[in-house]
Amino acid sequence: MKIKVNENFSNIADSYLFSDINKKIKAYKEKNPNADVIRLGIGDVTLPLSSVVIDALTKASLEMGNKDTFRGYPPEYGYDFLKEAILNYYKRFDVNLSMDSIFASDGAKSDLGNIVDILGDNDVYIPNPVYPVYLDSNIMSGRRVHFINGSKENNFLPMPNVNYKTGVYYLCSPNNPCGAVYNYEQLKEWVKFAKFTGSLIIFDSAYEAFIKDRNLPHSIYEIEGAKECAIEICSFSKQAGFTGLRCGYTIVPEELMCGDYSINKLWKRRQATKFNGVSYPVQRAAEAALSDTGIKECQKNIEYYMENAHALSKLFDEKGIYYTGGKSSPYIWFKCPNNMDSWSFFEFLLKEANVVGTPGVGFGTQGEGYFRITSFGTHEKTKEAIERLRKIL
């Protein structure tokens, strides 16, 4: 063919992180067929959905087989019953949302990727290290990307800097992969900076349900003025274990204006044109996850994971190894001992303890020398991994 393709795609680094990890594990197992390798690299939930969620999902599925209760195209922005449930959920954080500012979707990843559609040629500021979708989706659309660096000095919570200009800023709190969480003062500073420079913050709160510390914000809208400078993207994936069901949501306040342009109206138009709404049974399942019983049941799963996180944290405390996360996040991000680089430590851990994690450098250059382990395994496997780690760290 002689048509033109989007050549920005050639500027995206091919990511082989997880396939490289799998290759290395496979090679190791071939050489050591009896090795009992424990995976602490899992970024996906492992516990089944709660019973109220399953009840709502199957009930709505059956409705689709009956002519009196069948439903066709869902509303593009989500059924009112789900938007109301989200609106009520935010009241827990003293945040009042309007129904029109809530957009249900098939997941946070879609919204994080698609949000670039409504934005122009801005300078884009992305944390390093961070979840790779922000970077890749902006490179695909040819944006000028700058990094806001996380490091031991700022506890992997980068703050505004006088050199940063008007632009689009991605923040992720609790952070993936570092598990670090911005506090109120820090988010206030970000909102102040965004309002002063006329910038937009895209706030990824996918892991908010892991926050237990009452002194940490779940939503950027807990900060005054944030509705005039921030979009928030959240998900049922980690809160309610929906990674396999697919449901997320994005908040685009009506207060977000660029001159005469309403960002809310642009997103409405984008979604109405390129998206046809979320599966009806999945929306009913999401509604159930936000009921009082649903929240309680989903929190039980989160507590299960957090027991792992706390046990892992204790080990690093005991060993005096620098780490972030593990308190209000399923992730623990630690400094590789003996100044090892991320991949050397990966090999060391696999060989000496038969434990697998994720090299920090896979999430950005600032992750070099760091390592991520997660708490989504079983209690038994995690305990066993801790015993092995204790011996070699």
Added chain:
Amino acid sequence: MKIKVNENFSNIADSYLFSDINKKIKAYKEKNPNADVIRLGIGDVTLPLSSVVIDALTKASLEMGNKDTFRGYPPEYGYDFLKEAILNYYKRFDVNLSMDSIFASDGAKSDLGNIVDILGDNDVYIPNPVYPVYLDSNIMSGRRVHFINGSKENNFLPMPNVNYKTGVYYLCSPNNPCGAVYNYEQLKEWVKFAKFTGSLIIFDSAYEAFIKDRNLPHSIYEIEGAKECAIEICSFSKQAGFTGLRCGYTIVPEELMCGDYSINKLWKRRQATKFNGVSYPVQRAAEAALSDTGIKECQKNIEYYMENAHALSKLFDEKGIYYTGGKSSPYIWFKCPNNMDSWSFFEFLLKEANVVGTPGVGFGTQGEGYFRITSFGTHEKTKEAIERLRKIL
């Protein structure tokens, strides 16, 4: 804020088609509270899902509540079980697809909208009239759009023209809103033209399951050479009544090359970055819809709708009114009598017969003077509407 938005959005015409229709119906009903208004404008399916689909959907939903059968993130391009079912479905048309060329998604609308992400600054050729997503998604990304005009002369099946250059061509067959279907000779001519000019065809076959005539192609890949110049986008929405469940698929053959660029690889990268796969229970439901029993049950619903379409067609035959569709499509597209324009006919129909349809001009300037009615109503309502139409046409 001082960031830049995507200003191409201001070039999209705000579509008030369906809200204008609803306003007019509401105003009419307020003046005539006893009027029994019949809606023949429905573009959505109305019959419930077939029982094998419901069984698969509820079974998979229950699996998500059990720790041994729970599934997390689905594969980004679809589970193999679904891709195999699609691959087998295409064998019915003597089309052999590779597993790697099949991409499951949450619906054809998403794929039709998102496909622009991987394309560069091409001339884009869009039928007029047609489903509005092609036009709007290209205007949003600032493309140069040209129209390929449908008319009575070409039976609303526009063909290649010496003035058309290398570019991206959207074809929709069976066409929405015209119901017209390209035959083998016509598609051969399009494929020949695309290969000669180095163009890409985006073939929307969302309504293929309505084709009963064995002399009409269901897939563009029934034409030799099409894998080197065409992407096909299809859906379970109309075939199996999935408008409320959300599942579609896109075929991007590995043979599609632009110089060194593989279109298949670009789409893989786009989907892996901005999409996290289709809900597991929905994929199981889609698999069931493509089983032998599933296809039979889904076809029963289609036959129900087609009885309406045939009854409506007969009326237009009887009255000698020019129309397309109604044979291998749920849509009937007809010339408004007495050279009325689309909206005048809408008012006339509402007032004189209490029947509602869709003004053709709402699908493009070439639709002026035409009107769309659909066969998604009940037999009873459709029969009653036909009696009323018989009196006034």
